[in-house]
Every structure is written in C-alpha cells, then in structure tokens.
Amino acid sequence: MRNKVLVTGATGFVGRALCARLVASGNDVIGVGRSEGLMVPSGVAYYPMELEVDDLREMLSGDVDCVIHLAGQAHGKGGSERQELNGFRCANVDVSLRLAREAIGGGVRRFVFVSTIGVHGTVTHGEPITEDSPFNPGSPYAVSKREAEIKLTKLFEESASSELTIVRPPLVYGVSAPGNFGRLLRLADSSVPLPFGWCSNRRNLVSLAGLVSFLVACIYHPQAGGQSFVVADSITVSTQDIVASLRAGIGRSRRLVPVPPVVMAAILRLLGKREMYNQLFCDLEIDSRKAKNLLDWMPCENTVEELETIGKRYVDSCI
Template sequence: MIERGTVLVTGASGFIGSALVARLVAEPMWQVVASVRRLKQPFAEGVRVVSVGEVKADTDWSQALQGVHAVVHAAAVAHVPHVSPGEQLARLRMINVDGALTLARQAAAAGVKRFVFISSIGVNGNANTRPFTAEDLPHPAEPYAQSKWEAEQGLWQVQRETGMEVVIIRPPLVYGPRAPGNFGSLMRWVGKGIPLPLGSIHNRRTLIGLDNLVDLIVRCVGHPAAANNVFLAGDGRDLSTTELLRLVGEAMGRPSRLVPVPAGVLQFGAALLGRKAMAQRLLGSLQVDISHTCETLDWRPPFTIEAGLTRCFLLSD
C-alpha cells in the first residue's frame, strides 16, 4: 500500500498526463515528477520536471526515477500517419512496447513499488454484443491496441521477475477539455452547427470523462487491492451516439443538429468511402462492465456524464 510518496507521471504534458499532474499536486500526500519529451510548458510550483526525450528502448530514466515510489505511464503514441499497417505497428511497438518495458525494468531496479500502466479498452476489442470484462480474452483488432496488449504482457513478465506491483487500466474513449481524436472532432462539428446524419443511432457505448479517469488512476496508485490487477474504466452509464451528441449540445448551450438517417445507410456509405473504422466508432457498440473495478477498489465515478461534459466546456474556454 502506498499512502504517500513521490509519483512519476510520464506524458505529463499530454491530455491525460497534465490532468493527472494537476490532481496529484492538489493532494498533500503526493510529490510529483513530471516526465516530458521537451520542456515547453510550465507546471505547478513544486513539480519536478524532467525531460527524457523520446520514449524508446534506450531511454535513460535514472534522473526521473530518483526517489520515486510509483510510476504512472501515460506516455504513448496512438497512430503513425502515412505508413503501411505493418510499418505503423513496428513504430508503435518502439514506443508503446519497448519504451514502456524499458521504463518498467529501470523502475523496478530503482526500487519503485508500483507501476500503473494506462492501456486501452481496444485490448479487449473494438466492438461487442455484451459488455467487456477484465476476465475476457484479449482481442486487439488495431495496431495501437495490439501494441498495448504486447506491453501488458511484457509488464507481467517484469512483475514476475522483479516483484514490482503492476496495475493495468484500460479506458475507452476519454472526453474532456481540449480532447484529441474522435471526441474533439464531435465537439467541433456540434459547435459549428454542422448538420450530422446521426439522429437515429441506437448503439450503446461506454465512455469516461477525464476527471473520472484521473480519479481512478489516483485510486490505483495508492489502493492496496489495486496491486497486480487489470481494471476496466468507464462512467458507469452507456450512451448511444445520438444521446451523446445531444448532451454535448446541451453542455455547449447550443442545439445539436441531428438528421435521422438509418445506421445501415451510413454504414453502406462509409464502406464506399473507405471509412469503415470511423463508422464503427460512431455506429457500433462498445460497452464496458466496470463492476470489478468498482468492487475491488471501492470506487465510483465521481462525476456524472452531464457534469463531466459541462466541466469539459467550461474548462475549454
């Protein structure tokens, strides 16, 4: 059990990492080391900032790991544009697998007690007909998820060899202020008042607000039952794409212009345009069962989806 101590956050200038650093700084039991590629933004007073360059197999983490009790590894690369699928996976492995395992081995050698790894629900798969659980067999369908799964397997090997505690968190799509990726695109579309043909989508998807994810990560840093466990993350309530867009519009204080078009028509059009992956994210279902997470850690998502979206747009201004 880690009741207090120093936490190294990798990817500390990123979407998740920066929010996690701010939360840890606000709690007096934690000292924070922020790992970044380059020193380009200020952090709160008291944060020790270390520039490590690229996260690779030969990265030297010795300076960042000095006096550290726990590591939260949030640094990762989600995709490499303009390369073949095979080349993309190879490059993702360099950072998401080799880089993570190098850090883990050096952390264990430095006496770090716990290593919290931010993985992806994509390790379970990218669609389902029943909610994923932590006990399901992994079925990564995309290069990013494959690299995360390989990193997870390597971390368990490090755990067996060294005894360092490992915690895996697999979040679904994360929304929050200045969110990248798909959610950021949805915000821009709704904000511009662009009519969207998504007014009749009856899928079910689990998401997690940034504040809820950060709260879960902090719980995993210190809770004794988190050691050597896999936790799926979520807000505890699933939405259709149509419901999500309506809530986004309400949080922004403007109408979401949704045109009811049958999902089958959209899927057919997406196939013709070579956008099957995007269609799957918007039209398909991906549900996550977080009961194991809640029961094991005595945890509940502290923010509702409505509150999370409201905070998202308030903090984006």
C-alpha cells in the same frame, strides 16, 4: 499519504490533470515528457526527455514510490513509418519495458501501465467488456498495447518487490481532449446537421476526472497491485446523446438528422471508413464493477450531464 510519483506523458491531456491532482493532494511529483513542459502544473519537477534513449536510472533511483506510465504513441502520431506495427512497438512496447526495468531496479513499489480498452476489441454485441473478456486487438496501436501488457506482466512476475497494475480506459472525454472526442466536440460546435438522429448505440466513455481519480486510487490502494482493470462511466450513452448533450451545453440546436445506420454503414464503407462507423454507430459497453468494488472507485454517474457541462466550458474556453 504522501508519495513520490513519476508520471510519464506529463504534458498530455491526462498527464496534466493527473499531475495537478497529485500536487494538490500533497504528493511529490516528477513529470516526464518530450516538450519543454510549459503546460505542466506548478509544483511538478519536470524533465523533458526521450524515454527511448535518455538515462532514466538517476531519476528512478532512491525513493520513487510509483510510476504511472501514460506516454506512448497513439493513432496518427508521428510520420507514416510510425503508423506501422513496428513503429507502435518501438514506442509502446520497447519503451515501456525499458522504463519498467529501470523502475524495478530503482525499487519502485508499483508501476501503473495505462493501456486501452481496444485490446479487447472495438465493438460489443450484448455482452459488456470485463477484465475477463477475450482479447481482440484490431489495430496496430491496440496490438502493441496488448504485447506490452504481456511482456510487462512476465517481467513483474519475476520481481519480488515491485507490482504491476494495468488500466484499460475507453475514450476519455474533457474540454481539451485530443483525438476523436476533440474532433466530435468541434463538430458539435458547428451548425452542420449531423446524421445521428436514429443512432441508438450503447457506449461507455470515461470522464477525465473519473480516470484521474482511478489512477490515484491505483497509487494508494493495497489491492491494486497485480491487477488489471477496465474503467468507464457507470451509464451508457449513444452518439446521439453525446452530440445532443454537447450542443445543449454549447447553446446550439440539436440538428440531428434521422439517417438509418445501415445507410451510414454503406456510405462509410464506400469511403473506406469502416472503423469510423464502428466508433460512431456500434456498441462498446464496459462493466467496471471490479474497479468499483475492489478499489472503492466512484466513476461518473451521469455522463449526459457531464457532457453538457463540457459543452459550456468549451464555450468559455473559446471566449
């Protein structure tokens, strides 16, 4: 089925891969981003623009079938004033509502808002996160994403013709991933011994290919409208698994030192890095059965093998 899809954040890590997939599938793709678009795949009609201020009506009028809204402000982006809650609200709430209103006015059938698993919190204690889990956003970024979800839901409930789909991914991994995974990949490429030898936490990640395939399903599948989804690979991995797999792919020895997690907790607490401890040593389990059952989605079934492949591709990209 051919669709006309508008993708915001088209020059980003997920946006580039999604645009390439959509073009390869024969869709008409409009990409929007702040940069000049040198990294956008061939076949995408790209428009550099500021979603906060530029006129969106002409771009969304007519025959755009679906909007996938990836653009937003993540942790550490922008100046110090942008790291406060109001800065995140401007980028992640106000802009999303502005775009959604124009999409509804332009007759867009479906609006896919990419949120974050962080709206449910960053640590689990034996019970995996599902779509019905309590909300517990613990950072300004996650708070802004949850506020956007609430306001978008209300807005689309008042629309007779446009549908909202909310997607909450965890850490997305891939060769050119930014943020925490990119830093972990570079760390794995070093010869530095790392204190993860006794780290047996349980975390679900989502592969770039898996997330892209799910977003494509959100465009086409009739059951996606009006739904929220948590999405992740099928199996859990520990930080020890992640680093060991990346190093195996890169061709380095494991060099994982058996440091008790309680010792690392004390050290990172003294350094003011409590959230880093949560990310590296605590559980974050996710149950994606709704996404698999309702939309017939097939996530990555072997995260360890995929991470090793990424390590190999990382080496190739550095040559």
